[in-house]
Amino acid sequence: MALITYRQAVKDALAEEIARDPNVFVMGEEVAQYNGAYKVTEGLWEKFGDKRMVDAPISEAGFIGLGIGASMLGLRPVMEFMFWSFCYVAFDQLLNNGSFCRYMSGGLMNVPIVVRGPANGGTNVGATHSHTPENLCANHPGIKVVCPSNAADAKGLMKTAIRDNDPVFVMENTLLYGQKWEVPEEEYLIPMGKANILKEGKDISLIAHGRGAITALEAAQKLAEEYDIDAEVLDLRSIRPLDVDAILQTVKKTNRVVYVEENKPFSSVGSQIISIIQEEAFDHLDAPIKRVNSIDAPQIYSMPLEKIQIPDADRVIKKVLEIC
Numbered sequence: 001m002a003l004i005t006y007r008q009a010v011k012d013a014l015a016e017e018i019a020r021d022p023n024v025f026v027m028g029e030e031v032a033q034y035n036g037a038y039k040v041t042e043g044l045w046e047k048f049g050d051k052r053m054v055d056a057p058i059s060e061a062g063f064i065g066l067g068i069g070a071s072m073l074g075l076r077p078v079m080e081f082m083f084w085s086f087c088y089v090a091f092d093q094l095l096n097n098g099s100f101c102r103y104m105s106g107g108l109m110n111v112p113i114v115v116r117g118p119a120n121g122g123t124n125v126g127a128t129h130s131h132t133p134e135n136l137c138a139n140h141p142g143i144k145v146v147c148p149s150n151a152a153d154a155k156g157l158m159k160t161a162i163r164d165n166d167p168v169f170v171m172e173n174t175l176l177y178g179q180k181w182e183v184p185e186e187e188y189l190i191p192m193g194k195a196n197i198l199k200e201g202k203d204i205s206l207i208a209h210g211r212g213a214i215t216a217l218e219a220a221q222k223l224a225e226e227y228d229i230d231a232e233v234l235d236l237r238s239i240r241p242l243d244v245d246a247i248l249q250t251v252k253k254t255n256r257v258v259y260v261e262e263n264k265p266f267s268s269v270g271s272q273i274i275s276i277i278q279e280e281a282f283d284h285l286d287a288p289i290k291r292v293n294s295i296d297a298p299q300i301y302s303m304p305l306e307k308i309q310i311p312d313a314d315r316v317i318k319k320v321l322e323i324c
Contacts, residue, residue, distance in 0.1 A: 002185050007177040009151035010040050010116075013158035014078060016187070018044070018052050021076060024162060027054040027063055028080030028117075037082045038118070038177055064090035064115070068098045071113040076162055081117030084171055085131040098167040099142035110165040116158070119147075119171035120211060120262060121299045122310050130299035132263045134209070135272075137169050138240040144168045144192055145239040147210035151181035153237055156190030164192070173211040193241030197250070201232030204324055205250040207273060208260040209236040212292075212311060216260045219316035227317075229324055239269055247273060248281050255286040258319045262310055265293040287323035292316050 004012075018024045026041060032053040035042035045053040056063035060081065067077040081087060087094060094115065101111050121130035138145045144166050148154040154172065161168035198217050206216035213235035220231035234250045236243065251257055257277060259270035270291045277289060295309040 001182040003180050004151055004183050005178055005180050006148075006151040006154050006172070007038065007040050009155035009181075009183050010158055010172070011042065011044065013155045013162075014041065015044060015047070017159055017162045018048050021162075023074060024076045024078065025052045025054060026078045026080065027056050027067060029056055029058055029082050031055060031080050036080070038174060040177070041080070060086045060090045061093065065093040067113050067115075068093050068101075068111065071098075071111045071167075072101065072109055076112045076114075078114045078116060078162060081115065083125075083129045083131070084117050084119035084133055085129050087115075087131075087133060087137075094167070095137070095140045095143065099140040102166065103142055111167050112165045114158070114161045114168050114170060116170035116172065118174040120173040120175060121294065121306060122175050122262075124301065124303045124306060126301045127298035132171070132210075132261075132294075134169075134171050134239050135263055135267060135269050138269070142166060144241065145171065146192060146237060147171045147239060148237060149176070149208075149210055149213035149235050151179070152183045153190055153196070153235075155183055156188050157192065157237065159187075160189045160192055163189075168192070171210065176211060176214070190237070192238045193243055194238065195243035195246035196235045196237055197246075198233040198235050199231070201230040201254065203230045203254060204256040204258065204320055205232045205234060205254045206258050206260055206316065206320075207234045207236065207247060207250065209239060209269060210262060212260040212262055215311050215313055216316060219260075219313040219320070222313055222317060223320060227321070227324075229320065231320065244276060244280070247276060251277055251281045252284045255284055256323050257285070257289045258316060258323075259289070259291040260311055260316055261291075262294050264296050265291065266296060268293055290319040290323055292319055
């Protein structure tokens with residue numbers, strides 16, 4: 001095991017897959033000579049050259065369309081959004097062409113494209129640069145969506161995504177890029193649709209994805225220390241495909257649930273999870289399901305107020321205490 005940053009883990013995954021498969025290339029704004037806006041691709045241009053690391057103009061609609069077309073012809077592009085907030089200008093390519101092509105061709109055409117980049121608030125960049133669109137993207141059949149919460153998952157899921165024949169959207173969090181985790185030094189893959197229990201518990205289930213899983217874990221530790229409440233933390237890792245079995249198992253084990261995510265509450269990922277639990281495990285619930293989301297307003301530019309807007313451990317604890 002090696003202690004490395006989330007940023008390094010993503011870079012290692014990209015480097016290994018570019019070296020392994022000549023059809024893999026990376027494209028995005030400033031990914032090559034500038035080393036990436038967040039230095040995720042630092043050093044890869046010098047190592048692999050212009051054909052494998054391609055700088056794109058500031059035109060997401062243009063280069064995402066190029067990537068979709070390239071993937072239909074057998075290449076495996078990894079496209080970087082500087083912010084996932086910029087995906088909206090490429091929705092026709094991503095969600096109308098990319099997601100449906102394999103289905104509408106009767107399986108004759110694959111679209112093995114990965115689209116990655118940060119999808120989060122909390123960095124004081126305003127409402128138009130702070131979207132978390134995993135719920136919007138997962139709504140489209142044919143799209144796979146993953147939200148890694150740590151470096152090990154970021155690497156394993158990225159490698160799996162690059163090898164997949166469907167479009168895979170990898171939504172990262174800039175606040176995690178500099179944090180370190182233990183990552184296996186040998187090659188490994190993490191399957192999509194397989195959740196991970198970050199902490200075993202018996203009193204309540206904290207279900208989360210992305211950085212919300214880290215917030216849930218922090219809350220669980222405080223609940224144990226200050227309230228003698230033993231919380232289980234389930235990190236979904238993958239939004240679509242979704243590990244429904246893992247969700248139902250933890251609900252049946254603890255009988256109480258709080259969902260934690262940085263998405264806004266209306267039509268969020270948590271809304272879908274709660275619906276599944278209500279339909280499939282209602283008789284196992286001993287209390288209403290609660291959830292903790294970002295406050296339902298455009299992302300606040302003021303840093304002190306934005307910190308209040310995004311879920312933290314104290315807000316999770318408050319919800320837990322309402323039902324425990």
